[in-house]
Amino acid sequence: MFDINIMALSGQLLVGLINGSFYALLSLGLAIIFGLLRIINFAQGAMYMLGAFAALLAFKWTGLNYWVALVVVPVTVGVLGILIERFLIRPIANLDHLYSLLLTFGIALMLQGTFTHIFGSSGQSYPVPAELKGGIKLPFMYLPTYRAWIVVASVVVCLGTWFMIEKTKLGAYLRAGTENPKLLQAFGINVPLMVTLTFGFGVALAGLAGVLAAPVYSVSPDMGSSILIVVFAIVVIGGMGSIGGAIATGLGMGVVEGLTKYFYPEASTTVIFVVMMLVLLFKPAGLFGKEA
Template sequence: MASLFDINVFGLFGQLLIGLINGSFYALLSLGLAIIFGLLKIINFAQGALYMLGAFMAWMVLQYFGINYWAALFIVPLAVGLIGVIMERFLLRRISNEDHLYSLLLTFGIALILQGVFTHIFGSSGLSYKIPAELKGGFKLPFMYLPTYRAWIIVVSLLVCGLTWYMIEKTKLGAYLRAGTENPKLMQAFGINVPLIVTLTFGFGVGLAGLGGVLAAPIYSVSPYMGADLLIVVFAIVVIGGMGSIGGAILTGLAMGILEGLTKYFYPEASTTIIFVVMVIVLLLKPSGLFGKEA
């Protein structure tokens, strides 16, 4: 356990960087979950499997079709989003009038199927995905060495999260989206195709998971289980931020990543549980979450 009086600046900032990178992935996946639950009231337990699917798709299009990382950044999220559209249209819509527990069970089953299929085809060991040549190397800062690809992940995640928040909270399209999910009959009376809005919203939410998978492929081992443990952490983050709070999911994801990094430096044994400890405390003090609204 590191003492407050015996701090290695390089080690501390190194862990903070790792925490910020993890927080970037947490923010992306939490944002997708918050959009899907906050606007559609669907508990998507397949988000981690779709994140894994995004990483595998990036690997497969490179290996089998020669499609590089830059093209995969656009193609894979669209492909995963299309899979999300099919899921919502042909599976989730059939139970849209049932209790939220049914959507949780259905998406959990989809996650297990995806994980099982990829384990059968590729095995449980990880596959490597090379960092693109343009993003190799790094920057030598006064207090640490910052790899270029890590910096790229942070910038892209913050940019995507910021633009998504602005679109949903500050634009007319976002207003239509919120109104269509809160009062669908009224919006349909005005000629708005609410079922289409719901389908596209779900597709966009899972597309964010696909984007996270592409970003993760070069630095994490691409394996069928890469999304399973991450999903539990992301759900905890969504609960801490407030179920359905878009801004809360982004801020809490980044904050929990940094907190996890700090914990790894000062008390590594607690780093795997610190987020869940925070979740318990928040649920006891403010059940609606830090940024959520009271029911």
């Protein structure tokens, strides 16, 4: 029998929820880009790193407020995503998907190498905003305010994105553009522009995750590559292209990871990949995906 320490277990669950919040944001961006555009974006982790660095450098060089960075940085990263889609991905859009995968992988390596050359591989710290310092003393644990903010903000953004795509006319246009872009364009919808903006939005979610992560994790050039492989595993578990699946699986796998760190720490770095293997064996389309 396990001798359960409630405070230690609660602490690991909180860590799992925080990780799950970042997993959900990043996998949601990947699911949007793949599900609606059929582009496998290997640069998503680099955009996450770019968001964290943008917030850090803007703070150091201009004193940019955290709350302003929370809006400005995702928009800036999203604009970069728009430029990447328009000038690099669109010219090869009609080729095999492998070409866009290799292109985005190359972009990720280029960005990571550039930032490593300029800033080195050691991490840098970003201060927690004054409004979110401190914490709340609960009966079973101490809850840092900023950690709670991360979970709440991520869930609100993820659910808002899900609602926009699944329940609004704009989302209907996006889904229709995936199924039959020529028919949608015949009704006067600018499908290429919609594709570009969708890619930019998916990338902006990674930038937002980077800003949220900056005060928690060390800001370093390799922070994106270390999380990307886990996020791809989560997308596979939830179902490639499933918006709701990306959110639910991201948060759920974070909790599973946190529980594993408490009960069997040695397996905490591999548990998500074990789950992915089991899902691929018994439900290849993913937990929330549709069979081809």
